[in-house]
Amino acid sequence: MVMDKTKSKSSKENYNLKPGDFNTGRKPTWCPGCGNYGIWNSLKKTFVKLYLIPHEILIVYGIGCSGNGANFIKTYAFHALHGRALPVATGAKLANHKLNVIIMGGDGDGVGIGGNHFIHTCRRNINMTYLLHNNKVYGLTTGQTAPTSDEGFKTKSTPSGVLEKPINPVLLALASGATYVARGFSGDTGHLSEVIRKAIKHKGFSFIDILQPCVTFNKQNTYDFYREKIYKLDELESYDKSDLNEAIKRSMEEEKIPVGIFYQVERPLYEDGLKQIERKPLVDHIITDIDINRLLKNYY
Amino acid sequence: MKVSNLTWKIGGEAGFGILSTGKIFSKIFAKKGYSVIDNNEYPSLIRGGHNTYTIRISSNEIFSTNKDINILVALNEETIRLHQEEVTYGGYIVYDENDCNIGDFKKARKDINYVMVPFSKIISELGAPKVMVNNVSLGASVALINYDLEILKNVIKDIFGRKGSEIVNLNIKSSELGYKYIKEKLKINIYELEIVKPVSKMLVTGNDAVFLGAVRSGCKFYAAYPMTPSSSILHLFASIEDDYNIVTKHAEDEIAVINMAIGASFAGARVMVATSGGGFSLMNEGISSAAMTETPIVIVLCQRPAPATGLPTWTEQGDMLFAVHSSHGEFLRVVIAPGDPEECFYLTGEAFNLADKYQIPVIIMLDKYLSESHFSYEKFDFKNITVDRGKLLSKSKDIDGGYRRYFNTDDGISPRVVAGIEGGIHIANSDEHDEDGYSEECAHNRKIMVDKRFRKIKKLIEEIPLPKIYGPIDAEITIWSWGSCKGPILEAMNILNQKEKKVNLIHFTYLYPFDSESIEGIIGESNKNVVVENNKTSQLAKIIMMNTGYKIKNKILKYSGRQFLPEEIISGIEKIE
Numbered sequence: 071m072v073m074d075k076t077k078s079k080s081s082k083e084n085y086n087l088k089p090g091d092f093n094t095g096r097k098p099t100w101c102p103g104c105g106n107y108g109i110w111n112s113l114k115k116t117f118v119k120l121y122l123i124p125h126e127i128l129i130v131y132g133i134g135c136s137g138n139g140a141n142f143i144k145t146y147a148f149h150a151l152h153g154r155a156l157p158v159a160t161g162a163k164l165a166n167h168k169l170n171v172i173i174m175g176g177d178g179d180g181v182g183i184g185g186n187h188f189i190h191t192c193r194r195n196i197n198m199t200y201l202l203h204n205n206k207v208y209g210l211t212t213g214q215t216a217p218t219s220d221e222g223f224k225t226k227s228t229p230s231g232v233l234e235k236p237i238n239p240v241l242l243a244l245a246s247g248a249t250y251v252a253r254g255f256s257g258d259t260g261h262l263s264e265v266i267r268k269a270i271k272h273k274g275f276s277f278i279d280i281l282q283p284c285v286t287f288n289k290q291n292t293y294d295f296y297r298e299k300i301y302k303l304d305e306l307e308s309y310d311k312s313d314l315n316e317a318i319k320r321s322m323e324e325e326k327i328p329v330g331i332f333y334q335v336e337r338p339l340y341e342d343g344l345k346q347i348e349r350k351p352l353v354d355h356i357i358t359d360i361d362i363n364r365l366l367k368n369y370y
Numbered sequence: 371m372k373v374s375n376l377t378w379k380i381g382g383e384a385g386f387g388i389l390s391t392g393k394i395f396s397k398i399f400a401k402k403g404y405s406v407i408d409n410n411e412y413p414s415l416i417r418g419g420h421n422t423y424t425i426r427i428s429s430n431e432i433f434s435t436n437k438d439i440n441i442l443v444a445l446n447e448e449t450i451r452l453h454q455e456e457v458t459y460g461g462y463i464v465y466d467e468n469d470c471n472i473g474d475f476k477k478a479r480k481d482i483n484y485v486m487v488p489f490s491k492i493i494s495e496l497g498a499p500k501v502m503v504n505n506v507s508l509g510a511s512v513a514l515i516n517y518d519l520e521i522l523k524n525v526i527k528d529i530f531g532r533k534g535s536e537i538v539n540l541n542i543k544s545s546e547l548g549y550k551y552i553k554e555k556l557k558i559n560i561y562e563l564e565i566v567k568p569v570s571k572m573l574v575t576g577n578d579a580v581f582l583g584a585v586r587s588g589c590k591f592y593a594a595y596p597m598t599p600s601s602s603i604l605h606l607f608a609s610i611e612d613d614y615n616i617v618t619k620h621a622e623d624e625i626a627v628i629n630m631a632i633g634a635s636f637a638g639a640r641v642m643v644a645t646s647g648g649g650f651s652l653m654n655e656g657i658s659s660a661a662m663t664e665t666p667i668v669i670v671l672c673q674r675p676a677p678a679t680g681l682p683t684w685t686e687q688g689d690m691l692f693a694v695h696s697s698h699g700e701f702l703r704v705v706i707a708p709g710d711p712e713e714c715f716y717l718t719g720e721a722f723n724l725a726d727k728y729q730i731p732v733i734i735m736l737d738k739y740l741s742e743s744h745f746s747y748e749k750f751d752f753k754n755i756t757v758d759r760g761k762l763l764s765k766s767k768d769i770d771g772g773y774r775r776y777f778n779t780d781d782g783i784s785p786r787v788v789a790g791i792e793g794g795i796h797i798a799n800s801d802e803h804d805e806d807g808y809s810e811e812c813a814h815n816r817k818i819m820v821d822k823r824f825r826k827i828k829k830l831i832e833e834i835p836l837p838k839i840y841g842p843i844d845a846e847i848t849i850w851s852w853g854s855c856k857g858p859i860l861e862a863m864n865i866l867n868q869k870e871k872k873v874n875l876i877h878f879t880y881l882y883p884f885d886s887e888s889i890e891g892i893i894g895e896s897n898k899n900v901v902v903e904n905n906k907t908s909q910l911a912k913i914i915m916m917n918t919g920y921k922i923k924n925k926i927l928k929y930s931g932r933q934f935l936p937e938e939i940i941s942g943i944e945k946i947e
Binding site for chain 2: 094096124130138140141144145146147148149150151156157159160161162163164165166168169186187189190194258275291295312344346347350352353355357358359360361362363364365366369
């Protein structure tokens, strides 16, 4: 059996960590007011709520402002290449499925350069959590268009306005087979940390599209913009999270922006199909003297 | 006629089981102790097109296939048209008059013999499917060289066993009928192989050997995207992953492949990936990620002729400089090019140890000829592959407080931890970083970290062996070569050196790092130098010049998508003034 990722050596009884214990001591380099602060705080809060301890967590980061978070959160971390956080996380999880694996990356990272990895990771349903920092602009490279930028959005690389339709990460995740698909808002850390907590607890691949204002390069999708448009799916009386059609319909709303869990179902994990890790993680095998006589015989 | 060497070739349309037929024929000789080397040629398609399988059988040690064919089995007319020329003086062509109009061919080669065996008629009388003509040809071939039909029947049973007894029996029956046709109707036998010590030999390709070496080395995660000629390694891993506790992942592309492997390695598993040139191109950015984060990885590059899609199912050594210089930035890597399957096996073991000990990418280069040709060996002694994981800390208690992932040690190698253990928290960072792994851009730190990563070269270069010298030390001509050219060169050398000490070979299995000082010494001592390479631009000569300043002017190069035959090297050597 694959271990539930929330079950680790940490226990409720003697747990005394606070969100601040997940700080590395390095000072964040994000702009004042950056949405990353909200995500950073929500995540640390969630770790505490789930009684997780730093060395049992692996966060794989992409490249971008969000990726720079690798320096500020104290867990095992792999700061991967641009767009490649998901495959790195996949490999690490398959090698040691006892690790709690979280992936953090921006919209360019996740649905631009890493878009192929995103759809394939969704369909795999590996037990890990992906937080997409969606600020609809390229921040670290100083303000070019993103795959999630709205049509007509003017940037340094699209001075006359974006000619393409934006990618809708929630819709893409739903279409690709993710089993937990949610949206959060970095301006509402209470709600966001609940969505993250449920994502980490979810058995399967959980995806959160986090709307995150970029105060420096995106003057369109601001805190006020979102506050005005956002409504919470969990506050709807009859919303059925297991209804894919309903989730798809809601994900396509533009006038009002739903946040919360669009879709959540259970489906066998990728790991469940791997007999070779049923008894213990790959990394726990002793490899010093593997007998290959059985294999060699096939060649005579 | 008693012979010590025999070359047999079968040709026919793709989809007619040429590959499995050839493999059976190779196996029946390896099983009885003969030396066997084979080579299969096929186009990049599934049905139609022309396939061949060439097998050299010998009662002595051999190193490669050769040019002259003794028996050519033609399952269609095209085979005769394309390969009649390769048949040696006095050799034989076995054909079916139903498929081939032989008249004109006979006129062109009066020095060879044509043996008509009615493959199709035999098959239709038996009521067997047409594809089984290849079994008739196997039976006929066995009879022609007075070999043991029982061995053929046993191998057929082994290979087709899982398809059920009805199929096995039909296969056996058709081979018996081919055998009888020669023995009872034509009453000829043309060759007889000299007797050898009856030991059963294994038959392995370079890809098989890399796979075996990797499993022995404790590879626990193998990822790949199918690409000829590397794909058989993926199939092999997938077939045993449950038994050997290995995760095999056919990922969405080669970018995912290498990054998944890097993730698994970071988590503490031994990892390998394999591909050909195109996939290696996609993997390139990942190689530098492994280098910067100091994550061990073994990458197998099975070359094929490029650029672009090139000749997918043919052979070339065109990617050496690409591998040596792969990816952006300056960093240490090891590039290994085994010369035969035996070297593939043991050097794969070395590759894993070097990757772990120096925390760097290690690239193993094969090519289609080495990847897919079978070579016979008495055995691989797997105990000779030992596992050395270097400075890997897998338990919390091994950590000596205040862990720093990129600690600036004297030898440049910093202790690495298995991710997830208490006390070992760190960032593996693709950004330049300080000793703790935190992103750091200051000039002072940058220099320290670049020097730290490059300082590993001192120990590494002491550890990796120099190129091997074959043949007389004081030869008149020294051949410089690498990888799979080894076999054809050794064959050529044996012939050239029969009368005088004409040629020796300096063969590189480790291409990089390049030990300039030692190589300069060797070049200085040799007389006439020549490179032999399966490429257009003599990449070994270039790397020698780049590192020693010495220009090797004589070049024997082949870039037709086919590997060297010994005869071609001999004629190249003879032209050197």
